[in-house]
Amino acid sequence: MFHSKDEFKASFSQRLEQTAxxxxxxxxxxxxxxxLGMMVREFVSTNWIVSNEEIRQSGQKxxxxxxxxxxxxxxxxxxxxxxxxxxMVESGLQELGIDLSxxxxxxxDAGLGNGGLGRLAACFLDSMASLKLSGHGHGIRYKHGxxxxxxxxxxxxxxxxxxLRNGNVWxxxxxxxxxxxxxxxxxxxxxxxxxxxxxxxxxxxxxxxPFDMPVLGYDTTRVNTLRLWGxxxxxxxxxHKDFMQYKRDTEQISEFLYPNDMSNDGKILRxxxxxxxxxxxxxxxxxxxxxxHSDLYDFHExxxxxxxxxxxxxxxPELMRIFIDEEGMKWDQAWTIVTxxxxxxxxxxxxxxxxxxSIDLFKPLFPRIYMIVEEINERFCKELWREYPGDWDRIExxxxxxxxxxxxxxLSIVGSHSVNGVAKLHxxxxxxxxxxxxxxxxxxxxxxxxxxxxxxxxxxxANPELTSSISKAIGTNWIAxxxxxxxxxxxxxxxxxxxxxxxxxxxxxxxLAKIIFDRDFLAVDEHSIFDVQIKRLHAYKRQLLNVLxxxxxxxxxxxDSSFRPHPRxxxxxxxxxxxxxxxxxxxxxxxxxxxIVNYDPISKDTLRVVFLDNYRVxxxxxxxxxxxxxxxxxxxxxxxSGTGNMKFMMNGAVTLGTLDGANVEIGDLVxxxxxxxxxxxxxxxxxxxxxxxxxxxDYYHNDRRIKQVVDQLTSxxxxxxxxxxxxxxxSLLMENDQYFLLKDFSAYADAQDQVAAAYADRKRWxxxxxxxxxxxxxFSSDRxxxxxxxxxxxxxxxx
Ligand code: 26V
Numbered sequence: 001m002f003h004s005k006d007e008f009k010a011s012f013s014q015r016l017e018q019t020a021x022x023x024x025x026x027x028x029x030x031x032x033x034x035x036l037g038m039m040v041r042e043f044v045s046t047n048w049i050v051s052n053e054e055i056r057q058s059g060q061k062x063x064x065x066x067x068x069x070x071x072x073x074x075x076x077x078x079x080x081x082x083x084x085x086x087x088m089v090e091s092g093l094q095e096l097g098i099d100l101s102x103x104x105x106x107x108x109d110a111g112l113g114n115g116g117l118g119r120l121a122a123c124f125l126d127s128m129a130s131l132k133l134s135g136h137g138h139g140i141r142y143k144h145g146x147x148x149x150x151x152x153x154x155x156x157x158x159x160x161x162x163x164l165r166n167g168n169v170w171x172x173x174x175x176x177x178x179x180x181x182x183x184x185x186x187x188x189x190x191x192x193x194x195x196x197x198x199x200x201x202x203x204x205x206x207x208x209x210p211f212d213m214p215v216l217g218y219d220t221t222r223v224n225t226l227r228l229w230g231x232x233x234x235x236x237x238x239x240h241k242d243f244m245q246y247k248r249d250t251e252q253i254s255e256f257l258y259p260n261d262m263s264n265d266g267k268i269l270r271x272x273x274x275x276x277x278x279x280x281x282x283x284x285x286x287x288x289x290x291x292x293h294s295d296l297y298d299f300h301e302x303x304x305x306x307x308x309x310x311x312x313x314x315x316x317p318e319l320m321r322i323f324i325d326e327e328g329m330k331w332d333q334a335w336t337i338v339t340x341x342x343x344x345x346x347x348x349x350x351x352x353x354x355x356x357x358s359i360d361l362f363k364p365l366f367p368r369i370y371m372i373v374e375e376i377n378e379r380f381c382k383e384l385w386r387e388y389p390g391d392w393d394r395i396e397x398x399x400x401x402x403x404x405x406x407x408x409x410x411l412s413i414v415g416s417h418s419v420n421g422v423a424k425l426h427x428x429x430x431x432x433x434x435x436x437x438x439x440x441x442x443x444x445x446x447x448x449x450x451x452x453x454x455x456x457x458x459x460x461x462a463n464p465e466l467t468s469s470i471s472k473a474i475g476t477n478w479i480a481x482x483x484x485x486x487x488x489x490x491x492x493x494x495x496x497x498x499x500x501x502x503x504x505x506x507x508x509x510x511x512l513a514k515i516i517f518d519r520d521f522l523a524v525d526e527h528s529i530f531d532v533q534i535k536r537l538h539a540y541k542r543q544l545l546n547v548l549x550x551x552x553x554x555x556x557x558x559x560d561s562s563f564r565p566h567p568r569x570x571x572x573x574x575x576x577x578x579x580x581x582x583x584x585x586x587x588x589x590x591x592x593x594x595x596i597v598n599y600d601p602i603s604k605d606t607l608r609v610v611f612l613d614n615y616r617v618x619x620x621x622x623x624x625x626x627x628x629x630x631x632x633x634x635x636x637x638x639x640x641s642g643t644g645n646m647k648f649m650m651n652g653a654v655t656l657g658t659l660d661g662a663n664v665e666i667g668d669l670v671x672x673x674x675x676x677x678x679x680x681x682x683x684x685x686x687x688x689x690x691x692x693x694x695x696x697x698d699y700y701h702n703d704r705r706i707k708q709v710v711d712q713l714t715s716x717x718x719x720x721x722x723x724x725x726x727x728x729x730x731s732l733l734m735e736n737d738q739y740f741l742l743k744d745f746s747a748y749a750d751a752q753d754q755v756a757a758a759y760a761d762r763k764r765w766x767x768x769x770x771x772x773x774x775x776x777x778x779f780s781s782d783r784x785x786x787x788x789x790x791x792x793x794x795x796x797x798x799x
Pocket of ligand 1 (some may be wrong): 115259261309
């Protein structure tokens with residue numbers, strides 16, 4: 001049905017009438033989207049079956065990527081791109097009077113993630129399939145993804161997200177493969193033939209039902225699987241519980257994605273979600289494995305299981321439980337297989353996000369798993385004792401269970417053969433500080449794998465104009481091997497290529513300006529600098545620094561009528577965790593500043609502040625290609641990697657950032673003349689954190705610009721929000737500015753002036769922009785995944 005345009009048009013019309021039950025003329029965009037989606041899925045299903053068969057027969061090693069989040073976004077157009085039929089479908093639809101981009105809009109984002117960690121998982125799925133690796137995802141089919149954000153009077157309001165409202169064309173429910181997951185209850189041990197056997201009794205059981213989604217690769221018939229588990233009541237309701245209550249408790253497990261990505265709030269439902277994911281995924285992996293193998297003794301030779309952060313770390317004791325209790329293995333043998341199977345990625349060093357669970361929660365919820373964790377801990381501590389006899393402090397610091405808590409990062413390091421950070425700087429900080437003791441004990445386990453993004457979604461799909469300019473200049477080989485984008489280097493000063501890049505950017509800016517106008521009735525100057533900060537709202541990401549600087553620019557304009565900066569549109573997009581007061585106040589502040597700056601005759605033609613609500617993957621796809629300046633201004637050492645920074649660079653934006661996360665590597669690749677770096681270095685920050693010596697009051701008192709903007713937060717300058725910003729002012733002064741905004745303010749303002757000067761020089765700016773595109777190939781997630789495949793998983797592409 002996708003072999004020729006005519007064939008496509010005929011099948012589409014027929015399918016539309018069959019599925020929607022309405023005539024072509026009466027069909028809605030939603031009907032048309034559903035019909036096209038089903039055609040794609042059907043088209044893919046043959047390859048899906050063949051791929052699964054091939055893997056089975058080849059006996060090749062398989063990777064399972066366990067993640068509590070998969071932030072997929074929309075799938076229709078990326079599927080068409082990967083199948084290589086997008087242009088044909090687009091033109092076929094056009095002939096039928098249908099605009100593909102309107103069908104695209106009819107699809108809801110699969111927003112099953114908070115931010116970087118979940119989006120990385122989605123990019124990895126795309127790369128694994130495109131590299132022809134047999135790599136599958138396991139996650140949770142949340143009924144509601146990350147909340148929908150509305151802004152009312154400048155305040156964030158959260159609404160339940162409803163991605164499944166119109167069904168999900170991409171999934172196949174497989175009730176025959178459902179798995180029972182037990183919680184609570186108690187463990188009995190019985191002796192059988194001189195061996196202890198453990199039985200989990202009186203548990204409350206939940207049914208995990210798999211929903212499979214095909215994962216397509218680019219230019220390959222390989223189709224992998226993303227298996228998302230949904231919670232349903234089991235066949236046998238617990239006899240002593242009210243059945244309505246049981247049904248509610250059960251379904252709640254896969255009802256909502258937790259929206260709190262950096263605080264470990266210790267909620268029992270979250271822990272249930274983790275075991276629900278792990279128990280069902282491992283059982284299904286082992287069931288599949290057993291279809292082709294007679295025993296489990298070389299399981300790790302055929303299966304690699306990766307845990308995306310510590311959220312699925314219970315996979316370690318769970319796999320031990322399966323091997324020992326169900327398969328009758330001895331501890332040591334099981335441990336060798338488990339540790340050789342599992343590998344772990346750390347995604348943050350913020351202590352608030354480090355997972356630890358109170359024993360009081362953990363133990364009753366999975367009594368057998370807790371016994372195993374205790375045993376792992378005991379054996380590990382004995383090992384430590386042998387290495388460091390008498391060093392109680394060290395052993396206490398490294399223990400898996402200590403002071404009433406189970407520490408998930410420690411469990412993950414001890415129970416796996418590989419631990420990696422997500423950017424060079426991040427990995428160094430892990431090795432030298434956060435995980436120093438572990439690095440000393442297991443030096444060979446640690447490695448760096450700098451993050452990446454799929455250039456297929458973030459360039460081919462989001463920016464077809466740039467894609468075609470690149471291909472016109474250097475051919476199309478870069479699509480399969482993105483590092484060949486380096487060929488563009490030689491066009492950096494080529495005036496006709498510069499013109500193409502300029503026109504591309506202008507077109508994308510015009511499109512974004514239209515989106516802004518349609519949403520907010522706000523006209524923005526298409527020729528202004530589009531200066532963008534889009535990411536989750538967190539104190540450490542320092543959106544507040546950006547806002548304080550905008551206030552400062554405005555103050556300067558008010559005070560000095562000769563100061564006319566280059567027109568700029570400051571664009572923000574960010575969701576704040578619902579209970580995170582500081583973050584919510586920053587959102588409110590952005591709106592309050594916009595209300596002044598966008599309407600004051602002094603500034604309104606020069607400065608514009610825009611907050612695009614409900615920021616998500618599909619909106620990022622429209623904002624990033626239209627961006628000139630990419631704001632990556634986290635406090636150095638706090639942003640593990642960042643991946644938005646890579647997407648911007650690939651689309652020709654220039655980074656304004658600190659030496660943090662992958663910004664460091666962006667700088668190494670493009671050279672200092674092609675980005676703007678400012679502010680304290682990671683070592684300086686860590687030095688202040690350890691030894692003190694920073695007093696934000698000094699900066700407040702000694703820098704008039706700073707005093708002015710900080711005072712404005714509480715002086716009644718924002719007439720509608722007299723008391724709103726005390727929290728922000730207090731964080732800067734009373735709490736001594738934990739994220740060093742005031743210390744970095746001056747350097748940031750200087751860097752912003754340099755950005756404006758560089759932008760005013762068109763040739764220079766376009767040259768910078770092209771250099772950024774040319775060096776972005778390194779950040780393709782194909783490179784990242786190839787490194788995981790070779791160094792961690794030991795898997796090779798299927799031929
Ligand atoms: C933590 C928690 C805590 C409990 C509630 C739910 C929840 C969800 C996620 C997380 C971990 C968030 C960690 C994270 O997203 N890290 C980001 O990972 C990106 C990919 O490696 C990286 O680029 C970002 O710098 C890093 O912040």
